[in-house]
Amino acid sequence: MINVSVIGATGYVGAELLRLLSAHPGVQINKAVSKSFAGKKLHDIYANFLPERELELQESGGKFGADDFVFLCLPHGQSLVAAPPLLKKGHKVIDLSGDFRYDNTDIYEKWYGISHSAKKENREAVYGLPEFFGAEVKKANFTSNPGCYTTTSILALAPLLKEGLICEKGIVIDAKSGVTGAGRKEKLAFSYCETAGNFKAYSVPLHRHTSEIEEQLSKLSRKDVCLLFTPHLLPVKRGILATVYADLMEGVTPETVTAAYEKYYADAPFTHVLPHGKLPELKYVVGSNNCMIGFEVSPRTGKIIVVSCTDNLIKGAAGQAVQNFNLMNGFDETLGLPRTAWYL
Missing domain, CATH: 3.30.360.10 (Dihydrodipicolinate Reductase; domain 2)
Structure with a gap:
């Protein structure tokens, strides 16, 4: 089992990620971090989690287990601050914002209007589109998850x-x-x-x-x-x-x-x-x-x-993040992911 923590747990993407991870046989959810709802239970915000293990939402900036795999579900710009210390401590990280998706950070700065403050980490990030970069994702410690x-x-x-x-x-x-x-x-x-x-x-x-x-x-x-x-x-x-x-x-x-x-x-x-x-x-x-x-x-x-x-x-966010997580940890690429649509 791999311990995982999710920062930005109560946005739609963070909640969807937690829903998928809660059914993943290789995952133990350690922490769910939410600046807006710290101290509340996850099921107080999303009642669909009532049947799951009770999970208390925690303040950002808390300590994670040494072996935690960390997902960042933060607004654009915030991962520039959150990712570097996590990587420095040896955590594997998947970022779901746009902060590390560009090879050329000048393009990011032009289109997002944000100064890129983590260019060293940007060079380490692998663009997490498994259909074309799956081999690189398997060897990565830091993956930037493409958007929808x-x-x-x-x-x-x-x-x-x-x-x-x-x-x-x-x-x-x-x-x-x-x-x-x-x-x-x-x-x-x-x-x-x-x-x-x-x-x-x-x-x-x-x-x-x-x-x-x-x-x-x-x-x-x-x-x-x-x-x-x-x-x-x-x-x-x-x-x-x-x-x-x-x-x-x-x-x-x-x-x-x-x-x-x-x-x-x-x-x-x-x-x-x-x-x-x-x-x-x-x-x-x-x-x-x-x-x-x-x-x-x-x-x-x-x-x-x-x-x-x-x-x-x-596939446009949380599912692709789990797909990348599977590749980064040696699991079957499809583990814990839905392959049949709801249709109705």
């Missing part, structure tokens, strides 16, 4: 770019997320009456995840990828659906595209490519750690349309 929009988008595009099937310029990602993607905050824009029955775009045209998607796809494909990313807020609790448009290279057929996806995802336990012409829906993935991808080709325009779906709280 980025995971959904990169998995849709990486095989096509790596195989030279689409043009690296002019890519458009039209993505929609459930309201939990905004976090557990009291803000008018995310209240029930503002979101129910509504649908809107936001952060157009410079959402900060644009830069992360571009950097990772450029690294994977060894090309200078330039794209337009537009996020939208769906009136649902969870799930992401990204519709991606790209220009096909001459001579590329649906069979070529299928072969490219199979090359990279045939052995990936959580990334599934549907037969040509069948497109995924949120109910295919919500409740699971899966990413489902479907595509169609438009001969009239020379474009490919790719639809990629994930559960933003699972």
Whole structure:
């Protein structure tokens, strides 16, 4: 059994992570840290934890067991302070914020507006997308967990770019997320009456995840990828659906595209490519750690349309963190993770 602690335990991602970890056969939850609810029981905040072992929420900054594996579920900017001392003490760490996702910290500073104060630790961080960096994650002590929009988008595009099937310029990602993607905050824009029955775009045209998607796809494909990313807020609790448009290279057929996806995802336990012409829906993935991808080709325009779906709280955050945890500790990659969606 591996002792784990979660810092930032009462946000939606932290709570989802604790839910998954509580069912993991190789995990003992040691501490759950919450600045906002210290001293309360976890089930006082989330009643779904009532059947589980009683867990008291603790103040941040407390001591952890020497062998604790620590998950950071903190707002962007706070992990820059929290991660370095944990790593110095020898803890293995997975960070779920955006603070250590960039190879080039100048890009992070430009798009997040935060001075990067942990550049040494940033060089140690492995980008935790197991489909492409699983071998590196297995050897890592520090993993930076990709976010929901980025995971959904990169998995849709990486095989096509790596195989030279689409043009690296002019890519458009039209993505929609459930309201939990905004976090557990009291803000008018995310209240029930503002979101129910509504649908809107936001952060157009410079959402900060644009830069992360571009950097990772450029690294994977060894090309200078330039794209337009537009996020939208769906009136649902969870799930992401990204519709991606790209220009096909001459001579590329649906069979070529299928072969490219199979090359990279045939052995990936959580990334599934549907037969040509069948497109995924949120109910295919919500409740699971899966990413489902479907595509169609438009001969009239020379474009490919790719639809990629994930559960933003699972494969887009907490589930992928557990997937990385498994790899870092020698467990089977799928241990403790849901592989079948709720559907309803």
